[in-house]
Amino acid sequence: MENAGVQTVSSQRLGKIEGVNPSQIRKDLSMFGSFGHRGFGYEVSQLKAHITEILGLNRKWSLVIIGAGQLSNVFINSGAFRKRNLRIRKIFDDTPELIGKKIKGISVSGMKNLEEEIDPETDNLAIIAVPPNRVQSVIDRLGKIGIKGALYFAARAVNAPEDMVVVNQDVSVELGTLTYHLKARINQGAG
């Protein structure tokens, strides 16, 4: 909206865009403060700034990527991180040809140096892009040195320390969602 030059937006309009009730929009936002103006709505740039702050994306974060495969490359090249103040500081992988090299300016270290080269004071979170059967061991190692947040991609549940936020974003769940709904529609069409 900001790019489109929209100045002001109402809960009504926001609700329509996101497919939720306008009250929901107002209620949710009011949990964090009063960002709107009665009679007018919300100023787009202000609202964006507030949400950015709520999410903690107004400050800089440092992160490491574990695993230097195709998926990691997607992230390294995506710009989604830079745009959100998320700096990829280091990559860990066990491929001999990559260790000691740089990928897009980010240096690659061997997995065995993980504990040594990650400092939770510096690196706030980790993206775990290793094969599914290695995810748990990586989380264990990261948890042990005190990393407090991680994102992983695997069709399985994992264990993590109490004070570590671990989020899964495997495509499997969404694929299941799609086929579940499609199945229902097809049956409906047939019935």
Place this chain on the structure above:
Amino acid sequence: MENAGVQTVSSQRLGKIEGVNPSQIRKDLSMFGSFGHRGFGYEVSQLKAHITEILGLNRKWSLVIIGAGQLSNVFINSGAFRKRNLRIRKIFDDTPELIGKKIKGISVSGMKNLEEEIDPETDNLAIIAVPPNRVQSVIDRLGKIGIKGALYFAARAVNAPEDMVVVNQDVSVELGTLTYHLKARINQGAG
């Protein structure tokens, strides 16, 4: 669990693994049938079969990928699709060097042939892996020819026809979730 040779599992144990109340497990499953045995729990292989069927993953699905970038390659190489009976039938992209070629045995066509070469009777769903600003137009085109399900990756909301299930899986949301929680923890630590 099946791989680990576990025969039987209780709602108690499943709840522990997923971090939810055992009642929740039983209630949710009972929406679709009675898959357990009183006094014993659920038989792992049977439960898996039931869930597979509920999700519609017991039948074969055909899908197309729009966009032949790095992300598409992750999917093409991942095996997550084949494992779930999801067959990638065709890829669409506008890179001249790719059109007419095959990627891992899947043929690539130009974007302009999209309407011509996709038949919703054959292709049930689409993975949209194009730059964010092109996602909406792809959804419009797919919706028009009657594709009923799509998965896309972009930090923006889209419009789709009523009868089309569109799921977003952009990494941005999860990154925001992580920084939101981390921020709270850090403030807590400081306070």
Place this chain on the structure above:
DNA sequence: TAGATTGTTAATCGATTAACAATC
């Protein structure tokens, strides 16, 4: 001022959890 829209309280709705009879 009249019209619009917020922020918030109250009402509704649905989802989660507890409890327990059924039963393996």
Place this chain on the structure above:
DNA sequence: TAGATTGTTAATCGATTAACAATC
């Protein structure tokens, strides 16, 4: 049989929505 655990009903809890005074 005694112990365990489901499937389901009832109770609780929380989330969503409606309503409206405040006010721009």
